[in-house]
Amino acid sequence: MAKKKSVAVAFLVFGGLFLQYVMRTTITIAIPAAVEGYHGLNTDLEDIFFRWRGGTNKLVLNYTQLEVGAIFGTFYIGYIPSRLLGGHLAFRFPALRVFQVSLLVTSLLHIWAPIALGYHISVIIIIRILRGLTEGIAFPAAFTLLVEWLPSFTADRARIITTVPIVMYLGFGTGFFLNSMFLPLFGWFSPFALFGIFGILWTAVMETFNCVFDFTQGPTEDDMKDMVKGRKSSSTESVKMNGRRISNNTPIPWKAMMTSGAVLSLVLCEAALKCGQHLVLLYAPTIFSQVGKRSIVEPVEEASRHAHLSLLKHGFPTLNPSAQLSKQRLVAED
Structure with a gap:
């Protein structure tokens, strides 16, 4: 039974991370299309979606390259600090709940992003910062869940945890492909609604699994015994310490972490990696358009x-x- 629960946790975590990374790619493809005034082959949905604006229902963005860069970059104002916050929340509260909240709020903000883009740049910047805050807590919660439910299956833990980066980049690749297929048919705003709804539905799937297996309470004593059976040189007590959540009264060394050279180096490397990654994504449509002399x-x-x-x-x-x-x-x- 413990093995089934571990597989179910891995399935839910991978699905949630996959959808979050699919949603990250939407705005990268949607903004160049919206700036160029491309509305898709079937525009009835766009007429309904932006009817609140009055006058013409076709939304054309007039953002400069600097403003587009601000929209992309402000995501990390919330994302990088929330990685530390996510570890604290997953430590204090059930990690599944933290992961669910992250996915649900991210999906809701994703659905509202096109309206924010059409309203004012300040609104979309606020949404992007909030997106960073909600997505940043997903990773610590995901790893907490995996470690909590894979304490004794050392080989399985190694395979599953090292699969997380594969899921990330699979989400990136799939997201670019699916966004590029839906955008020409239904308009640049359609992937926002589509993948946002998928994220909400996946949150409901996670809650359904939780009602069956009760993941929020952590592994039971019977689960621990099942885990110990598959491990030769392990005692039940060591597995408990490795798999179960530590007491909530345990102090967190915030000062030591924030003044640690290793932690600060990791934060700096994360910021440089993500900024470089998004610079490539931001300017790629412009480069392709200039070099190929074709609209993106x-x-x-x-x-x-x-x-x-x-x-x-x-x-x-x-x-x-x-x-x-x-x-x-x-x-x-x-």
Whole structure:
């Protein structure tokens, strides 16, 4: 039973981290498309989504490159400090709850991001800072969950924990691909709503698993015994200390951590890595547009149009009365 619980925890953690990294890629692709005034092939959703603005419902962003850089960079104002805060919260409270709150709030902020982009730059900057705060606590909570439920399976723990970076970059790669497919069809704002809803649904899935396995209480005595059986040179007491949450009364050495050269070096390296990573993501659309002399959405639109045409040819066009007309129009354009 303990083994099943450990696998379930790993499944939930990987799914949550995957969705968070998918959501990170949305704004990278959406802003260049919105600045260029690209609205997708099906604009009815955009008309409904931005009807509150009055007048024309097509939202065109007029942000400069400096303002776009500020939108990207302010994310880390909240992200880097919250990595330390996340460890404290996962230590004081059930790590699953901390992870759930992180994913839920991130998803809600993701859904509201297009409206903030259309309202004022100060609003989207505030949302980006809040996004950093909520996403930063996810990693400490995730590792706390994994260590808590994988105390004796040393080989499994090594495999699962080292899989976390793979999930991160898999989320990045999948996010860029899916965002690029949905954006040309339904507009630059559609991936915000889509992946935000996925994040909310995954939070509900986590709560369902928690109702079945009761992860918030930590491993039980029976779970500990099952874990000890699979380990030769381990006592039950050592596994308890390794797997169970330490007493909440244990003081946290904040002063020692914040004045430690090792901790400060890690914070500096994290900041440099993330800033460099996002500089590449920020300027890549501009570089491709200047070098290739093509709009950043042109190849994406072309690929989506051919994919749509393929679905109409090999799918079920009779289910949609207007599908045949769409097929004829796409064939004529092709």
